[in-house]
Amino acid sequence: MNQYMALTSNDSTIPALFVDTTAPLDVLLDAANYRIRAVTQVLENLALRAEISSDTVVLSDFSLLCAIPLRDGCDLLDVIGRRMAAQYS
Template identity: 80%
Template sequence: MNQYMALTSNDSATPALFIDTTVPLEILLDAASYRLQAVTQVMENLALRSEISSDAVVLSDFALLCSIPLRDGCDLLDVVARRMDMPRI
């Protein structure tokens, strides 16, 4: 595994954001957890609202907003799994 792995959420042919795959596992897990918990909190808050706009553009933007940290969290968990020699899910 290379020391730096590009995040798959990079929206460019030349990536600008990377994961340092050599940092301690607890730091990688903490970073993944932070991103997943942030999206979970937003989704839970949205679910508790009585009025939700169904405008297609708004929903598309919201989905993109949530997908970026989710993808980053999955990338971080992938590095942890590789470091622990666990099969990927």
């Protein structure tokens, strides 16, 4: 595994955002946890609303807003999983 892994949420052919795969596991876990919980909290708050009326463009933008940090969190969890697998093999 390379030291720096591009986040899958990069939307260009030349990535600008990376994960340091050699960072301590607790730091990677905290970063993943923060991103996933932030999106979870937004979605839970949205679910508690009685009525939400939005057009397709707003819903599409909102979906992208939630998807980016979720992808980042999943990328971080992937690095953690690979590191842990390497430790136990």
